Amino acid sequence: MQAIRPAPIASDDTFIEGRSRATIEGHRLRTMPNPLPLPFRHPLVAAVLLCAGAPASAQQPDAPVDTVRMPELPAAEIDQSLAIGGEEIAAHKLRSRMTVGVLVNGAGPYDFVVDSGADTSAVGSALAGKLALPETEPALLHGITESKIVDRVWVDELRLGNTVTMGLETPVLDERDMGGDGMIGLDALVNQRLMMDFDERIITVDDAREKDEAMTDGVIVVTGRLQRGQLILTEVAAGRERVEAVVDTGSEITIGNLALRNRLVRKRSRGFDTVTVYGVTGAALELEFTVVKNLRLGSITLQNVPMAFADIPPFAVFGLDEKPSLLLGTDLMENFRRVSLDFADRKVRFQLRKCHHAAITMRTSTRASRIRASDERACS
Incomplete structure (x- = not known):
């Protein structure tokens, strides 16, 4: 089956308002000196519509x-095949x-x-x-x-x-x-x-009601459950804290709630950076922003992960406001080769470009985010 690919489009720089200004370029988050308050008008977080x-x-x-x-x-189950x-x-x-x-x-x-x-x-x-x-x-x-x-x-x-x-x-x-x-x-x-x-x-x-075809490339599957029709992942951990997470392809930034923030930064000595985001109604919101040392999705571990924090309305709607929880944005997902969402079967599959000794690196001026897998089926 042949797919028609669109012509390349120029990517816009995304400016984050706060102590530092950053430009998100594919996998790279590059910190720039001399911060200028210049919020990005298009939605950095596209939406969670509820x-x-x-x-x-x-x-x-x-x-x-x-x-x-x-x-x-129905309830969730594990499947190790990328079936699309x-x-x-x-x-x-x-x-x-x-x-x-x-x-x-x-x-x-x-x-x-x-x-x-x-x-x-x-x-x-x-x-x-x-x-x-x-x-x-x-x-x-x-x-x-x-x-x-x-x-x-x-x-x-x-x-x-x-x-x-x-x-x-x-x-x-x-x-x-x-x-x-x-x-x-x-x-x-x-x-x-x-x-x-x-x-x-x-x-x-x-x-999803028809029989699928399993792909030969290996994948890692993260299980989930359903709340209001939303697929909530349960095999996720930030640092040493187990969390529940929603894959949000409409958000360009990963957001944790304050319950997660408070557990991750109990001994934090310095303050947070801030980031201003715009939602689909045009309203702006300032979020605390930091880098989390480790984030685990099933058997895949990401290190030095940029993350914002706020008790935004979707957490309460999903029943996730009082427990450590995340919205996983496309800033993380684009580091994978493919991401598969099967809503009917409650399966989310992540396929890496590389793994083990050739971990993916997302560099900043002072940090590097690395992705590795403890399951060889994630190799591609």
């Missing part, structure tokens, strides 16, 4: 709210995130960000107007940086490759805040297998 009923104390205008209903899914067939879809690499061409009600394709941390897809306001999508009831959206009542529209059909999702109520957001014409969330992915090939810039999607 439509839910508004709490009684929420300071929001009176408006109808709704709850997204996700299919019931289906159709390959050319993907642009937008900094470290992936965007793919999506047909909306048969029109397009339009560039949508793939966001595995969002339980609902979204469309841009300009696209909704262009296609004259009918308005439905507003809903409360829990984003990375704020919770807000947003308008929604009715979408008859979203087509991603050969995968079609029918009858969706989607939030309407500004394209500049999303980084694309829209976003593909769990409502369109929950019955799919999704593989992101960061080397080839290819996204492969197929129906």
